[in-house]
Amino acid sequence: MTSIDLMRMGLKNLWRRKLRTFLTVLGVIIGTSSIVVMLSLGFGMQEAFKGQLSRMGSLNTVNIHKRYGGYDEMSSGRNTQEAKLDDKAILNFKNMPHVTAVTPIVEVYGMIKSGRYTAHTSIKGIDPEAMEYFDFNIGEGRLLQTGDNLNIVFGGGMKYNFYDEKAMRRGRYEEPDIDLMNDRMVLTFDMDTGRRPTMPGESIKKPKYKDYNIKAVGILEEGNWETDYGIYASIDTVQKMIEEKEKAEGNNQKQNRRAQQEYERIMVRVDDIKNVANVQQKIKDDGFEAYSLSDMLDEMNKMTGIIQAVLGGIGAISLLVAAIGITNTMVMSIYERTKEIGIMKVIGASLKDIKKLFLFESAMIGLLGGIAGVIFSYILSFLVNKFSPAFGDFMGLGGETKISIIPIWLVFAALGFSALIGIISGYYPARRAMNLSALEAIRTE
Structure with missing residues (x-):
C-alpha cells in the first residue's frame, strides 16, 4: 500500500466515526490549550517584569x-x-x-x-x-x-x-x-x-x-x-x-x-543583555562593586519559571487525560475493525502498513486537536488581554501590559507535541493490530 492509500483509508475511518473522533479530539484541544494558555501567562509576566525594570533604567x-x-x-x-x-x-x-x-x-x-x-x-x-x-x-x-x-x-x-x-x-x-x-x-x-x-x-x-x-x-x-x-x-x-x-x-x-x-x-x-553577567563579573574580579537591573531580572525570571512549571504541569494533566482517550479510541477501533484487519492481512497488506495506518489515525487525532487547541488558545489569550487591564494595574504592571503572550515557537512546539502524544498513544493499539491472527480475525463476526 502506498502512503497516499494509507492516508486516504485513515481519514475515511476517522470520518466514519465522527462523534467518537470529535470527542477524542476535544480532549486534545482542552489539553493543548491548557498548556499553551498557562505558559503564555508566564511569558506575559516575564515581559511585564522586564518592561517594569526598563522603566527603572537600562537592562544593558x-x-x-x-x-x-x-x-x-x-x-x-x-x-x-x-x-x-x-x-x-x-x-x-x-x-x-x-x-x-x-x-x-x-x-x-x-x-x-x-x-x-x-x-x-x-x-x-x-x-x-x-x-x-x-x-x-x-x-x-x-x-x-x-x-x-x-x-x-x-x-x-x-x-x-x-x-x-x-x-x-x-x-x-x-x-x-x-x-x-x-x-x-x-x-x-x-x-x-x-x-x-x-x-x-x-x-x-x-x-x-x-x-x-x-x-x-x-x-x-x-x-x-x-x-x-x-x-x-x-x-x-x-x-x-x-x-x-x-x-x-x-x-x-x-x-x-x-x-x-x-x-x-x-x-x-x-x-547585549546576554553579555551583561560576564562583563559584570569581570568588573567585580577587578575589585569593584558592580550591579545591574539584569540581576533583578534574573531573579524574576527564576520566579516566573517556577510559576510556569506549576501552570504547565496543570495543563499537562489535561493532555495526559486526552492521551488516555486517544488510546481508548484506537483500542475500541481495533475491536470494531478486527475482520477488516484480517482481510487486509489476507490480501497482502504488510504488518508495517497496518502499523502505519493506526499510527497515522492517532497522529491525526493529536494534530487536529493541537491545531484547534492553538486557535482556541489565541482566542482565550485575546480575551484575557482585552478584559483584564485592571489586573495589570493591581499587580503594578500597568494597564496596557499584555498578561498573556504566545510566542510563535510555542505554537509549533504545541503542534508537534500534540502530534507526538497522538503517535505515542496509538503505538500500543497499532502493535495490537499487528499481532492479530489473520484467520481468527476473518472468523470474527
Whole structure:
C-alpha cells in the first residue's frame, strides 16, 4: 500500500466515526490549550517584569561603585588592595569585550529658578559623547554634544518639580506654567534663599554661590524612573561647578580634579543583555562593586519559571487525560475493525502498513486537536488581554501590559507535541493490530 492509500483509508475511518473522533479530539484541544494558555501567562509576566525594570533604567547598563573592604574580601583571601574608580579604570572598562561605551557620573544637588517657579534637583555630569549609548531617549530637542557648556538636558518629569514658593506658603498649589525649552533658567547652589533669622540678633552668613544661566537643549522622554527627575550637563561643566561651590563654602583645598578625580559611580554599556553577567563579573574580579537591573531580572525570571512549571504541569494533566482517550479510541477501533484487519492481512497488506495506518489515525487525532487547541488558545489569550487591564494595574504592571503572550515557537512546539502524544498513544493499539491472527480475525463476526 502506498502512503497516499494509507492516508486516504485513515481519514475515511476517522470520518466514519465522527462523534467518537470529535470527542477524542476535544480532549486534545482542552489539553493543548491548557498548556499553551498557562505558559503564555508566564511569558506575559516575564515581559511585564522586564518592561517594569526598563522603566527603572537600562537592562544593558552596569553601574560600578567603589568597593570598600569587608568580611567577604577578608574571608576569601584575595588581595584587598583598594581599586580606584579613576580615568585609568575607565580606560580599562572601555577595553573590555562587549563594552560599547563608558562614562563616569558626577552628581551634585542644586536649585533652578525660572521666574516665580523653583525646583530642587540633582545635576548629573556625563560624558556627552557617551550619552547616546545609554538609552537616553529624547522627547524634545537633542542630547548633549561635545562643546556644550551651560547647555543642559532635562529629565522627562522635571516640569512637575517646579512650584510657586509664594503660593505654597499660602497653602495653595498651582500647576506650573513653565516652558522648559524656552524660559530663562538660573541654576544656583544657594538652597537657603529667603531664609530669615529665627532668633533676635541672629545674623546669617551665607556662602556667595555663583549663579549659572543655563539653557535647555533637550527634554528626555517621560517614564524612566532613573532619569525623570534630574538634569544632565557635560561632566566638565559639573566638575567646574563643584569646584566653585567648594570654594564658596571655604574649602580652599587645591587639587587637580582631572588628574586625581575618583568617581563615585561609572556606567558601562554592554552590547547585549546576554553579555551583561560576564562583563559584570569581570568588573567585580577587578575589585569593584558592580550591579545591574539584569540581576533583578534574573531573579524574576527564576520566579516566573517556577510559576510556569506549576501552570504547565496543570495543563499537562489535561493532555495526559486526552492521551488516555486517544488510546481508548484506537483500542475500541481495533475491536470494531478486527475482520477488516484480517482481510487486509489476507490480501497482502504488510504488518508495517497496518502499523502505519493506526499510527497515522492517532497522529491525526493529536494534530487536529493541537491545531484547534492553538486557535482556541489565541482566542482565550485575546480575551484575557482585552478584559483584564485592571489586573495589570493591581499587580503594578500597568494597564496596557499584555498578561498573556504566545510566542510563535510555542505554537509549533504545541503542534508537534500534540502530534507526538497522538503517535505515542496509538503505538500500543497499532502493535495490537499487528499481532492479530489473520484467520481468527476473518472468523470474527
